[in-house]
Amino acid sequence: MLVDTRLSPELQELADSLAEKAREAGLDFFETIFEMIDYNQLAEIAAYGGFPTRYPHWRFGMEYERIAKSYTYGLSIIYEMVINTDPCYAYLLRANSMVFQKTVIAHVYGHCDFFKNNYWFSKTNRKMLDQMANHASIVKRLIEDIGHDEVEDFIDSVLSLENLIDINAPFEQKIPQEAGDEIAKRRLQVPKMEAKKYMDSYVNPKDFLEDQRKIQQDKYNQFEKFPAEPARDVLSFLLEFGPLEQWQREIVRIIRNEAYYFAPQGQTKIINEGWATYWHSNMMTKIAPLNDSEIIDYCDHYAGVVATSPGQLNPYKLGVELLKHVKHRWDRGQFGLDYIHCDDPKERASWDKQLGLGDEKLMEVRKFHNDITFIDEFLDEDFCHNTKMFLYDYDPRTNRYIISSRDFNAIKQSLLRQLTNFGQPIISVVDGNYKNRGELLLHHQHDGMDLKHEFTLEVLRNLYKVWGRPVHIETLVEDVKRKVSFDGSNHQVEKI
Amino acid sequence: MPMKMESDLNRFRKIIKGKVKKELRKFISNGDLIGRQGKKQVTIPLPRIDIPKFQFGTDQQGGVGQGEGEPGDEVSQGQPQPGEGEGEAGDQEGQHTLEVDVTLEELAQILGEELELPNIENKGKKNVEDKHYKYTGILRQGPESLKHFRRTYKEALKRSISLGTYDPNDPVIVPIKEDKRYRSYKVINEPIANAVILYMMDVSGSMGDEQKEVVRLTSFWLDTWLRTQYQGIERRYIIHDATAREVDEDTFYRTKESGGTLISSAYKLAVKMIEENFNPSEWNIYLFHFSDGDNWSGNDTADCMKLLESTLMPVSNAFCYGQVESRYGSGQFLRDLHKHFGESHEQLITSQIKDRDAIVDALKTFLGKGK
Incomplete structure (x- = not known):
């Protein structure tokens, strides 16, 4: 059963004219192909991470069921799906009203522009x-x-x-293999005694040198770490x-x-969603404004996109507000030494050099930043205060979550920590020949949060299946250094 | 259902089934599933099945939020979802267990596979279907009587705001034809029951809470299985001590009675109910009786045998007797049955349910004959 997934002529025309206007406004994106599908198909594609063809695996089925179910129960709904390829593919939900489609198309162009221009996407395969x-x-x-x-x-x-x-890794320049060999060779050189040329073979006998070299090599093999640097x-x-x-x-x-x-x-959830939201709102209200009959529906939709519940951060909201904050500051020239050193809140608030650099700055931001650098650079005290951010903590005594602080530095630290290494623990291989028995030792760089213990045990079990020899990971458990191991049949946790 | 997803989804369902099957005996004896049961499906808590990764322990940890409040205030509504931090690549679920919905049919199928239950031969009566109506959606046209007031109002409100005719000081909304929304319905065919289960339980003083729980668990699984075997099924409940009465399901499991035991009273009531409501030529009739087997007198036991032999057994698909073990040990009735009908009677199926762990075997005995 093949259903036509092309846009209706009316929508296609609309998409084209929106694309033209977006390009005029400075966005730069690959050709974008829209497909019109129903919710089942959208749920399927979403479960496959945006790609209609993935290798067969049950977890896609699980994800599909989760998405389809949360739609059935009205818990969440996906309006659109864009994938980072050239040309860009975007899927629209057939059931969306015209206003939604317009908004979503504008939103999609925002994403496409980000995919194409953001540095962190520059190494991704566009023919994915x-x-x-x-x-x-x-x-x-x-x-x-x-x-x-x-x-x-x-x-x-x-x-x-x-x-x-x-x-x-995609951004690092690899040392060429030969150069690496050269370094290793130099390390293995045996120092020679100084001697005149004709005496050399007597002072530094060849056999002796060879023996020395072998000893060195053995030592090298023994002490050289494998891998040389934590991997x-x-x-x-x-x-x-x-x-x-x-x-x-x-x-x-x-x-x-x-x-x-x-x-x-x-790595770019906040800034990418923020960027797309910033542009769809810009387009719908300024560049290609909706007509009177559509604007209420649009506002209703927008309110939903940037809605916040107190215990959660909404990446759309945070992203778009921070971008607007950047625009605001650069439009008014609120940057540079003078501004940073200005302590008078009144003066800061009314600081306006009428530079109008906001748009230019935004383009720069979308080119170079990921979530971490974006927040690190632009989330300042004013923003934190104005958007009412707070830190919350679990209170075991009352079994509730309570607001623990509104301190700017603490909030920013916590946010940055959550985003470090795209929210994943930093783990590397430190020894591939642990105990000289071919065992594998991993190290977890602990930055204040413990690993989830029962998962750790399971992962070690899986790692063992791949490595084939006992596997270990060093980490901190409740502030005590520990090594968790799996030897093929048993788990072991020991203090180190 | 999209084609490509189907095989992945089936693979996932298969994994779930495998897990449920593995844990089935545990589920049968600990009663976790009852109460999680909806009309058509059961929510089953399973040990995690998605992919484990090295990840942060997210239980009961804080984070960054936005909104009003002073330090020390509770984070109101929308409790933070552990695990839904910012900027994570996938969404991690902070739960230890996965809750999956399994339809009762699937559950029964798993039960059937695990216990190797044969399918039941219907006594050869036709299935009858009944119709009813269910409101499932919203339409722009419809009879006035089905008008959805709230939806209509919302549409009208939106329209008048966008037209600019809305005046907050005089908020009069007049819906026009285009604003109106109506409920729409679907016709649903529902099979009419042609099988009935009559549960009888001894609630005399010697039956404690644990014994009732055993009965409850057993009958939940009996229901689950029998329901898949017939298009529709009806259940009736009788409790008895020295006298018997018909009760609803809830009462059946909760009643604390005391007093003596006259089993014949229940059988007499069963006979009466069958005569009045369930014509044996049209109904598949199942009789389950649970007791600790301590009948009051030998005379009454003799009465019981007579009732069973003359009336109950001939009309029913099977008469199943489960004897639970109470604090006072096991009674005489099971032995009396065997003495009267012999160990391997066509219609009589008995099982001794010592404790929860014996439920599985009881189910197998009761349902294993394919009656």
């Missing part, structure tokens, strides 16, 4: 649709060759390690050094590849 389809066919072939249960089981294990990647990209380490069969290697490669593709989205 094809790659995902390739992954799917590889996994399907493996399932036929190896067996469904075995492949699925292995995928489960590797997915459990999916977040152990190094988000900075943040655990998946890559496993790919390189894990005792994997060819088909297993393919699966690790696929999952790692997809994890890197999705990582920038996790």
